[in-house]
Amino acid sequence: MGALGKLTATELRLFLREPITVVFTLALPLMILYILGGVFGNEADAGGGPDAMVVYRGFGATNWYTSAYVAVAVAGFTLISVPTHLVEYRETGVLRRFRASAVPRWMVLASQFLNSLVIASVGAAILLVVAMLTTDVEPAVDWWRFALAYALGAVALVCLGLALGTLMPTARAAQSAGLVLWFMLLLICGGGPPPEVLPEALRTLGQWLPLSPVIEMLQEPWLTGGWAWSPSLVVVAMTAVSAGIAWFLFRWE
Amino acid sequence: MLPTGPPIAARRTVSGVDAVVSVEGLSKRYGELTAVAEVSFEVGQGEIFGVLGPNGAGKTTSVECVQGLRHADAGRIRVLGLDPRTQVEQLRPLIGSQLQESALPHRLRVAEALDLFASLQPGGPPWRQVMQEWGLTPKARAAFGSLSGGQRQRLLVALAVVNAPQLVFLDEMTTGLDPAARRATWELIERLRDNGTTVVLVTHFMDEAERLCDRLAVVQGGRVVASGTPSQLVAAHSDGVTVRFSTSEPVGFLDRVPGVGSVQRRGDTVTVRGEPAIVARVGRALSEAGIEPDDMDVVRPTLEDVYLRLVGEEG
Ligand SMILES: Nc1ncnc2c1ncn2[C@@H]1O[C@H](COP(=O)(O)OP(=O)(O)OP(=O)(O)O)[C@@H](O)[C@H]1O
Numbered sequence: 001m002g003a004l005g006k007l008t009a010t011e012l013r014l015f016l017r018e019p020i021t022v023v024f025t026l027a028l029p030l031m032i033l034y035i036l037g038g039v040f041g042n043e044a045d046a047g048g049g050p051d052a053m054v055v056y057r058g059f060g061a062t063n064w065y066t067s068a069y070v071a072v073a074v075a076g077f078t079l080i081s082v083p084t085h086l087v088e089y090r091e092t093g094v095l096r097r098f099r100a101s102a103v104p105r106w107m108v109l110a111s112q113f114l115n116s117l118v119i120a121s122v123g124a125a126i127l128l129v130v131a132m133l134t135t136d137v138e139p140a141v142d143w144w145r146f147a148l149a150y151a152l153g154a155v156a157l158v159c160l161g162l163a164l165g166t167l168m169p170t171a172r173a174a175q176s177a178g179l180v181l182w183f184m185l186l187l188i189c190g191g192g193p194p195p196e197v198l199p200e201a202l203r204t205l206g207q208w209l210p211l212s213p214v215i216e217m218l219q220e221p222w223l224t225g226g227w228a229w230s231p232s233l234v235v236v237a238m239t240a241v242s243a244g245i246a247w248f249l250f251r252w253e
Numbered sequence: 254m255l256p257t258g259p260p261i262a263a264r265r266t267v268s269g270v271d272a273v274v275s276v277e278g279l280s281k282r283y284g285e286l287t288a289v290a291e292v293s294f295e296v297g298q299g300e301i302f303g304v305l306g307p308n309g310a311g312k313t314t315s316v317e318c319v320q321g322l323r324h325a326d327a328g329r330i331r332v333l334g335l336d337p338r339t340q341v342e343q344l345r346p347l348i349g350s351q352l353q354e355s356a357l358p359h360r361l362r363v364a365e366a367l368d369l370f371a372s373l374q375p376g377g378p379p380w381r382q383v384m385q386e387w388g389l390t391p392k393a394r395a396a397f398g399s400l401s402g403g404q405r406q407r408l409l410v411a412l413a414v415v416n417a418p419q420l421v422f423l424d425e426m427t428t429g430l431d432p433a434a435r436r437a438t439w440e441l442i443e444r445l446r447d448n449g450t451t452v453v454l455v456t457h458f459m460d461e462a463e464r465l466c467d468r469l470a471v472v473q474g475g476r477v478v479a480s481g482t483p484s485q486l487v488a489a490h491s492d493g494v495t496v497r498f499s500t501s502e503p504v505g506f507l508d509r510v511p512g513v514g515s516v517q518r519r520g521d522t523v524t525v526r527g528e529p530a531i532v533a534r535v536g537r538a539l540s541e542a543g544i545e546p547d548d549m550d551v552v553r554p555t556l557e558d559v560y561l562r563l564v565g566e567e568g
């Protein structure tokens with residue numbers, strides 16, 4: 001544990017020395033929260049409009065988005081920064097250096113995992129605190145279930161990021177792929193327009209993309225105090241597949 | 254695969270000490286390209302063993318197979334009695350590596366790097382002492398990305414020894430170092446050897462090989478084309494020595510000295526060429542004839558001359 005602790009602490013310190021990444025990671029979700037939250041307001045939509053469509057499942061937009069943006073914030077970091085960082089280490093020979101110093105594969109992955117989880121969670125916590133303090137969002141109905149949903153979701157997204165980093169050939173590719181993926185997920189998985197207004201095809205596609213179950217799993221305890229069973233099972237399965245890819249297809253160079 | 258031989262610990266190298274590294278018939282292909290073909294060599298306990306050869310000869314491939322960083326297609330490798338392919342976990346803590354291509358995170362500082370790697374592989378000397386020895390203390394707080402090429406190289410060599418390994422692999426360790434840093438590095442490497450560490454040194458510098466290596470192998474096109482001590486190589490692969498002196502006396506008798514190939518005279522300057530043993534014989538013959546020139550020079554081919562003969566001028 002000594003070596004793993006040191007490696008993880010060093011990684012965290014290095015992250016804090018990248019001011020642009022720090023700002024991007026911690027401030028971007030807030031910007032989105034304000035822009036979209038400001039547009040949609042927090043009035044519960046009962047479907048009384050002329051198009052007779054119930055959006056946000058009948059919940060207020062801010063309530064809906066705040067819980068969703070926790071996932072968006074975590075995904076922004078884990079789908080873009082995490083894979084890029086891993087590929088960069090592989091490309092520049094940092095992983096070779098670690099390998100020659102007898103750092104085992106599990107320790108490389110574990111330090112990346114822990115480091116990413118900590119950073120993503122700081123981002124998520126800032127988002128939640130700022131949202132609670134400055135918007136009219138109503139607090140989670142069941143905080144404990146929300147916390148559990150967060151833990152499962154964040155682990156899944158970090159593993160997904162590590163799997164992407166394992167599959168991507170170059171840091172450039174990882175960065176573009178992560179950005180595109182994140183933006184798509186943001187738009188069609190419930191982080192952008194309410195799913196109800198999306199065209200049928202997009203909505204179906206969105207349900208099959210990995211961010212949707214994370215968002216649904218987070219929203220359920222926040223909005224109703226319940227637990228979204230099938231999305232959470234999908235999330236666990238996704239975690240297993242991503243972790244398997246990151247572990248078995250891991251390359252040092 | 255080759256048949257397995259007796260246990261490595263019982264073996265002796267040509268120099269008569271226990272083999273720390275033993276490679277037999279190592280081959281490695283990259284697709285169509287055969288990078289290493291049937292390479293065999295042994296490195297004795299406490300030796301500095303040099304690997305020389307032109308670019309693309311297969312030096313890095315060979316030594317990285319030995320370190321378990323790449324996998325050979327064929328051959329038998331034993332390092333400290335272990336098989337780097339199957340026992341790499343036990344092997345890694347015992348060896349230190351400076352790789353030709355590797356890097357550290359750009360924002361990692363020199364002191365942090367030494368501290369981190371010392372704790373990844375505990376058991377070495379205090380890392381501050383290593384930092385001091387390798388002249389890195391003034392740069393302790395500098396980030397890896399801000400170091401000059403030579404400073405980075407020095408840090409990477411220091412990381413290779415921070416775990417006090419029994420065996421160190423250095424792949425072009427002095428590339429990019431200024432002359433003073435090169436000298437200082439040589440002294441540190443000699444000190445490592447004096448403390449009992451075995452060193453495998455890949456290099457392009459003949460002066461470095463001549464100064465440091467107890468034995469060396471010249472690799473070309475994936476094969477070992479010559480090996481031995483630097484002076485053995487010079488003796489075996491050169492066309493002899495040249496003895497030059499001035500005298501006004503006749504020296505026709507030198508033609509009859511055994512081993513002399515040619516005697517030329519230009520004015521008072523006499524140039525005698527022949528096998529290495531003629532130095533003593535010519536000296537004796539001159540002395541017996543009462544000729545004792547005070548400007549007698551012996552010009553021996555250098556390791557560089559021999560190396561260029563071996564690999565071809567274009568290599
Ligand atoms: N990972 C690889 N994939 C494909 N070919 C490779 C790889 N590594 C090396 N080669 C090829 O194998 C040959 C030997 O390369 P190697 O790096 O072992 O040479 P070297 O003797 O260390 O050369 P240098 O002095 O330039 O470092 C070269 O032709 C090189 O192009």
Ligand SMILES: [Mg+2]
Nearest residue numbers: 312313314353
């Ligand atoms: Mg090389």
